[in-house]
Amino acid sequence: MTPRVQTFFDPATFTATYLVSDPTTGAAAVVDPVLDFAANSARISTTSADAILGAIRAKGLTLVYVLETHAHADHLSAAAYLRSETGAAIVIGARITEVQKHFAALFEADDILPDGGDFGRLAREGDELPLGDLIVRILETPGHTAADVTYRIGDAAFVGDTLFMPDYGTARTDFPGGDAAALYRSIRKILDLPAKTRMFVGHDYLPPGRSEPRWETTVAEQRAANVHVHDGVTEDAFVKLRRARDATLAAPALLLPSLQVNIRAGALPKASARGHVFLKLPVTVG
Numbered sequence: 001m002t003p004r005v006q007t008f009f010d011p012a013t014f015t016a017t018y019l020v021s022d023p024t025t026g027a028a029a030v031v032d033p034v035l036d037f038a039a040n041s042a043r044i045s046t047t048s049a050d051a052i053l054g055a056i057r058a059k060g061l062t063l064v065y066v067l068e069t070h071a072h073a074d075h076l077s078a079a080a081y082l083r084s085e086t087g088a089a090i091v092i093g094a095r096i097t098e099v100q101k102h103f104a105a106l107f108e109a110d111d112i113l114p115d116g117g118d119f120g121r122l123a124r125e126g127d128e129l130p131l132g133d134l135i136v137r138i139l140e141t142p143g144h145t146a147a148d149v150t151y152r153i154g155d156a157a158f159v160g161d162t163l164f165m166p167d168y169g170t171a172r173t174d175f176p177g178g179d180a181a182a183l184y185r186s187i188r189k190i191l192d193l194p195a196k197t198r199m200f201v202g203h204d205y206l207p208p209g210r211s212e213p214r215w216e217t218t219v220a221e222q223r224a225a226n227v228h229v230h231d232g233v234t235e236d237a238f239v240k241l242r243r244a245r246d247a248t249l250a251a252p253a254l255l256l257p258s259l260q261v262n263i264r265a266g267a268l269p270k271a272s273a274r275g276h277v278f279l280k281l282p283v284t285v286g
Helices: 047-059 079-086 096-107 180-191 218-224 233-248 253-261
Strands: 004-010 015-021 027-031 034-038 043-045 062-067 089-091 121-123 126-130 135-142 149-153 156-160 198-201 217-218
Touching: 004 034, 004 047, 004 198, 004 217, 015 062, 015 149, 015 156, 015 198, 027 126, 027 149, 034 047, 047 079, 062 079, 062 126, 079 089, 089 135, 135 180, 180 218, 180 233, 198 218
Parallel strands: 027 062, 062 089, 089 121, 156 198
Antiparallel strands: 004 015, 015 027, 034 043, 126 135, 135 149, 149 156, 198 217
């Protein structure tokens, strides 16, 4: 069955968020929603998420799930806000507990629940979630982080940061828990899906020579033309390329605020006794 997919592209973070719905029942899921954050003023707003809620209301849909492909390091998640507005369950890969453990220690975030309880549903390989007459099928696809998952819904696959558009390539693997060899194997798992599978990527960073963002491709297109991992590229060659490229990359601009929010399922840290909310900035000297 073919789900309906509406894309919301955030140019500030180059993020593609998807509203996926069953055309028969109106049951819907949102994949990787963005919470707007102005770094220069530390001001948070829900403009992007409210646009999605507006579309849900206009189409008469019922939001069942917020599907997180991983704990993002480049934008804050609006998952908690969407849950508060709709009651939708937040779904993320079960290995999020590994990511939480690492970053909870870094940020001294003692309020993080150790069992992943900040999220609604921890998904594992082979899990199936009902979405009206559709099924959300879970593929564990670690490599970018330990907890990445791909959501397969009908003829569509939502791959997060594992793969980008063919002319841009693949995800970085230099975050804690990242692994280039694991990423290669995850990608090959995705590329074993039927060739006509529609693939929706998590970002489009506009490589040289292209000025318009794109976010939809197919398994066949990726196998034929992905600049990092097309058919014929071996695991050893990919790992060498990926590690060399990662060594040249700067940290994402919103790395520190994003992770503090996203390991909490999109919620902000608890307010202080005076009612203020703070995001921490660990400082490295030398």
